[in-house]
Amino acid sequence: MTPKKSDAEKLWFSGNEALALGAFEASVAVASGYPGTPSTEILENLSAYKSVYSEWAPNEKVALEVAIGASFAGVRALSTMKHVGLNVAADPLFTASYTGVRGGLVIVVADDPSMYSSQNEQDSRNYAYAAKLPMLEPADPGEAKEFLKLAYQISEQFDTPVLLRSCTRVAHVKGVVSKGEIQKSSVTPGLVRNPAQMVMLPAHARGRRIAIAERQQKLAEFAETWAENRVETGDRAMGIIAAGTSYLYAKEAFPNASFLKLGMVNPLPEKMIRDFASKVEALYIVEDLDPFIEMRVKAMGIACIGKEKIPAIGELSPSVVRKAITGETGGAIFAPVDLPPRPPNMCAGCPHRGLFYNLNRLKVFVSGDIGCYTLGALPPLSAMDACVCMGASIGMAHGMAKALGEDGLGKVVAVIGDSTFIHSGLNSLINTVYNKSYSTVIILDNRITAMTGQQPNPASGSTIMGEPANSIDFPELCRAIGVKHVRTVNPHDIESTYAVLKEEIERPEPSVVITRFPCVLTPAEKKRPKTSFTSITEKCTGCGMCLRLGCPAINWVPLSPEETKAMGKKEKQKGYALINETTCIGCGQCLALCKFEAISTGEGK
Amino acid sequence: MKQGNIHFCGVGGQGILLASELTAHALLAAGFDVKKSEVHGMAQRGGSVEAHLRFSTSKVYSPLIEPGTVDIMLAFEMMEAVRYLPLLNAKSTVIVNTQKIAPPAVATGKMVYPDQCLDALTSQGITVVPVDAFAIARKVGKLKAVNVALVGVLSRYLPMDEATWIEVIKKRLPAKILDVNLQAFHEGRKAGK
Numbered sequence: 071m072t073p074k075k076s077d078a079e080k081l082w083f084s085g086n087e088a089l090a091l092g093a094f095e096a097s098v099a100v101a102s103g104y105p106g107t108p109s110t111e112i113l114e115n116l117s118a119y120k121s122v123y124s125e126w127a128p129n130e131k132v133a134l135e136v137a138i139g140a141s142f143a144g145v146r147a148l149s150t151m152k153h154v155g156l157n158v159a160a161d162p163l164f165t166a167s168y169t170g171v172r173g174g175l176v177i178v179v180a181d182d183p184s185m186y187s188s189q190n191e192q193d194s195r196n197y198a199y200a201a202k203l204p205m206l207e208p209a210d211p212g213e214a215k216e217f218l219k220l221a222y223q224i225s226e227q228f229d230t231p232v233l234l235r236s237c238t239r240v241a242h243v244k245g246v247v248s249k250g251e252i253q254k255s256s257v258t259p260g261l262v263r264n265p266a267q268m269v270m271l272p273a274h275a276r277g278r279r280i281a282i283a284e285r286q287q288k289l290a291e292f293a294e295t296w297a298e299n300r301v302e303t304g305d306r307a308m309g310i311i312a313a314g315t316s317y318l319y320a321k322e323a324f325p326n327a328s329f330l331k332l333g334m335v336n337p338l339p340e341k342m343i344r345d346f347a348s349k350v351e352a353l354y355i356v357e358d359l360d361p362f363i364e365m366r367v368k369a370m371g372i373a374c375i376g377k378e379k380i381p382a383i384g385e386l387s388p389s390v391v392r393k394a395i396t397g398e399t400g401g402a403i404f405a406p407v408d409l410p411p412r413p414p415n416m417c418a419g420c421p422h423r424g425l426f427y428n429l430n431r432l433k434v435f436v437s438g439d440i441g442c443y444t445l446g447a448l449p450p451l452s453a454m455d456a457c458v459c460m461g462a463s464i465g466m467a468h469g470m471a472k473a474l475g476e477d478g479l480g481k482v483v484a485v486i487g488d489s490t491f492i493h494s495g496l497n498s499l500i501n502t503v504y505n506k507s508y509s510t511v512i513i514l515d516n517r518i519t520a521m522t523g524q525q526p527n528p529a530s531g532s533t534i535m536g537e538p539a540n541s542i543d544f545p546e547l548c549r550a551i552g553v554k555h556v557r558t559v560n561p562h563d564i565e566s567t568y569a570v571l572k573e574e575i576e577r578p579e580p581s582v583v584i585t586r587f588p589c590v591l592t593p594a595e596k597k598r599p600k601t602s603f604t605s606i607t608e609k610c611t612g613c614g615m616c617l618r619l620g621c622p623a624i625n626w627v628p629l630s631p632e633e634t635k636a637m638g639k640k641e642k643q644k645g646y647a648l649i650n651e652t653t654c655i656g657c658g659q660c661l662a663l664c665k666f667e668a669i670s671t672g673e674g675k
Numbered sequence: 676m677k678q679g680n681i682h683f684c685g686v687g688g689q690g691i692l693l694a695s696e697l698t699a700h701a702l703l704a705a706g707f708d709v710k711k712s713e714v715h716g717m718a719q720r721g722g723s724v725e726a727h728l729r730f731s732t733s734k735v736y737s738p739l740i741e742p743g744t745v746d747i748m749l750a751f752e753m754m755e756a757v758r759y760l761p762l763l764n765a766k767s768t769v770i771v772n773t774q775k776i777a778p779p780a781v782a783t784g785k786m787v788y789p790d791q792c793l794d795a796l797t798s799q800g801i802t803v804v805p806v807d808a809f810a811i812a813r814k815v816g817k818l819k820a821v822n823v824a825l826v827g828v829l830s831r832y833l834p835m836d837e838a839t840w841i842e843v844i845k846k847r848l849p850a851k852i853l854d855v856n857l858q859a860f861h862e863g864r865k866a867g868k
Contacts, residue, residue, distance in 0.1 A: 082703055082709075238714070239739070242712065242714065243713075244710065244711040245709070245738070246703070387739045387741065405760075405761065406760060407757050407758070407795045409754055409792075410780045410781050412721075412722055412778040413722055413778075414687065414720035414721055415720060415721040442720060445720065449785075521720075614784065617782070620782075624782065625781075625782045626777075626782060626783055645784060652818060
C-alpha cells in the first residue's frame with residue numbers, strides 16, 4: 071500500500087520553528103529571550119517574522135522583565151529560555167504571578183532531560199507549582215504551536231502569566247505542522263495605571279495573593295473541561311496518565327492501553343483523574359524526571375504506580391517505559407562495542423584553544439564558566455577545574471581568593487566568555503573590585519554567543535533582527551568598574567598571551583585579560599580568506615608538542631619500527647604529526663609550539 | 676514499506692542534518708507521516724552526532740528509534756556505525772561511508788582507531804553497504820557533497836522514485852551548489868545496490 075498524499079499544504083517544522091509560528095499566529099508583539107539549548111531557535115525563527123519585535127536580552131531575568139513590561143503595555147509578549155535560564159528569571163516570574171497580565175504573557179521553558187547540552191536536568195514543572203502558574207506541556211511540534219496559542223487565551227482569560235514546557239524532544243524534533251488562523255488579543259495596547267495590581271507593595275501584594283488563590287481555583291475547574299486534557303479509552307486493564315513526550319513514549323510502548331493525556335500539568339484536573347482512575351485496573355503515571363503528577367495523584371489518595379518503576383533520571387523512551395513496566399527488553403539487542411570516545415571538541419582554529427593551552431602550562435586553578443570553552447576541561451587541554459552555572463566563574467574565583475588569602479595569590483583565574491560575562495559575570499567583577507580581591511578574570515571575547523549557534527550579543531555589534539547595534543567596549547567597561555589592569559591579547563599568539571597572563575595572574579590586585587579573536591564560525595570569519603598550514607613530515611621528530619593543543623586538524627600517524635627506519639627517522643620515533651589541510655585554517659597556534667620547523671605556513675603556495 | 680526507522684550518524688560537521696532533512700522531505704512528498712529527532716548545541720562541536728527518522732503510513736508517535744529496531748542506518752563514518760550497534764538488528768542494512776575520522780584520543784596518539792571495525796556489524800549478520808562517498812565527492816568536485824552522495828545510496832533502499840528525490844534536492848539546495856550535488860546524488864545512486 072502506498073500512502074495517500076495529503077491535500078492541505080503542511081509545514082515540516084521543528085518544535086522551535088512551530089513555537090515561532092505559534093507566536094506569530096497568536097499576534098505576539100514583543101519577544102525577548104536568552105539563547106540556551108534547546109530553546110534557542112524559537113527566537114531565531116521568530117525574528118524572521120517582521121511583524122514581531124524580537125530581541126536577545128543579556129540574560130533571562132532581563133528577558134522576562136521586558137516581556138512583563140510589554141504585557142503591562144497591553145500587547146502579547148513572549149519570553150524564551152532553557153530550564154536553567156528560568157532559575158535566573160525566577161525572581162520576576164514569582165511576582166509576575168501576583169501582578170497578572172494585560173496583554174497575554176507566556177514563558178516558554180525548554181528542559182533537557184539526559185543533559186544533552188546542559189549542566190543539570192531540573193524539572194521546570196516545579197516552578198509552575200511554586201509560582202502558582204498554569205503550565206502547558208505539548209508533546210510534539212504540531213501541539214507546540216497550538217498550545218502556545220491556547221496559552222495566550224488562558225493568559226488573558228485568567229489574568230496570569232502562562233508557562234509552556236518544551237524539552238529537547240519537542241524543540242529539536244521535526245514533524246508536520248499546519249498553518250493556522252491569526253488570533254487577536256482582546257486587550258487594547260496603551261498604558262493603564264493600576265497600582266493595586268502592578269505595584270507590588272506589601273499591602274497590594276496581600277490583596278493579589280488572594281486573587282491568585284481564586285485564579286488557581288478557576289484554573290483547576292477550567293482544567294476539568296479543557297479539550298487538551300483528554301481520555302483515550304482502550305484496554306481498561308492498564309491506565310496511563312502522561313503529558314508531553316512521555317505520552318508519546320507510553321503510547322508507542324502500550325498502544326492498546328487507556329490514556330489520560332494531560333495538556334496542562336498545573337493545575338491538574340482532579341475530578342478527571344479520579345474518574346479515569348476508577349475505570350482502570352492498574353494506574354501508571356509515566357513522566358520524565360520528577361514525580362510531579364504522581365505526587366499529586368498520590369496526595370489525592372489514589373493508588374498509582376510511578377517512580378517505583380519509571381526512571382526519574384534521564385529522558386524516557388518507548389523502550390525505557392516498556393522495560394520499566396513489563397521488564398521486557400524487546401528482543402535480543404546487540405551489546406555496545408568498546409570504542410575510542412568521540413566527545414565534542416573545539417573547532418580547528420578556535421581561539422579558545424591557545425588560551426587553555428597556556429592555562430595548562432601555568433598550572434593555575436581555573437574557575438570556569440558556561441560556553442564552548444567549557445570543553446577546555448577535556449584532555450589534552452585539561453585546563454578547567456570548576457564550572458557551575460552562567461556567570462559563576464568570577465564569583466567563585468573571588469571566593470577562592472578570600473578563602474586562601476596570600477597563599478592563593480597567583481594560583482586562581484576566572485575564565486568567562488563575552489556573552490556569559492554580560493549575562494551575569496559583570497556583577498561579580500564589580501564585587502571582585504569592591505571587595506578588594508586579587509583574582510584575574512579572563513574574558514574570552516570571540517564576538518558572539520558561540521555554543522548555541524552564533525547569536526549576536528551586546529558586544530557583537532548587531533541585533534537578532536540583523537540591525538547594527540552598539541558594541542560594548544570591554545576594556546572601558548572594566549576600567550569604569552575600577553579594574554586598573556586591563557590587557558587585551560590575541561589568543562592565537564601563544565607566547566605573548568603567556569607572558570601577559572603570567573604577569574597579571576601574579577599581580578596582587580584585580581586584573582582583566584581580554585583574549586580577543588572572532589569565533590571561526592562567525593559569518594565574517596568564515597568568509598575571511600585563510601591559508602591552511604602543512605606539516606613537513608621529513609622534519610617532524612614526533613615530539614608531540616603540537617598534539618598538546620588537541621586541534622582536530624592535527625592527527626598522530628603511528629609508525630612501525632620498519633616504517634621509522636624506511637623514512638630515515640631516529641629509531642625511537644614512534645610516529646609523526648600530520649596536519650589535515652582540509653580542516654586547518656592556519657590559526658598559527660601549532661607553529662609557535664613546533665621547535666623543529668616542521669610546519670609550513672603555506673605562504674607562497 | 677509501510678513504516679521504517681532510519682538512523683543517521685557520523686561526526687559533527689559532516690552534513691548529517693542536511694542528509695536527514697532531504698530524506699524526510701522525500702518521505703513527506705510520498706505522503707508518509709514523518710518525525711525526526713536531532714541533537715544540537717554542545718554535542719555538535721565535532722562530537723558523535725545522530726538523527727533519528729521514523730516514517731509510517733499511519734501516525735508516528737515517538738520521535739526516537741528504539742534499540743534493535745533500525746531498518747536502515749546511514750553512517751557517515753565507520754567507527755560511528757559501530758558505536759550505534761545496539762540500535763541495529765540482524766535484518767538492518769547499514770550504508771557506511773568508508774571514511775575514518777580520528778577522535779581526539781586517536782588524533783593525539785593515546786588510543787588506536789579500531790582495525791576492521793565493520794566486522795563488528797557483519798559478524799552479527801547485518802548487511803553492510805560500504806561506500807567511498809569521499810571519492811564521489813572528490814570526483815564531482817565538491818568535498819562537502821559527501822552527504823548528498825550518501826543520500827543517493829540511501830535512495831535505493833527507500834520506496835520513493837528517483838524523480839521525487841531530485842525534486843526535493845532541487846527545492847532544498849541553493850542554486851549555486853545544486854549541479855554538483857545532483858551529480859553527487861546520481862553517483863551515489865549508482866554506487867548503491
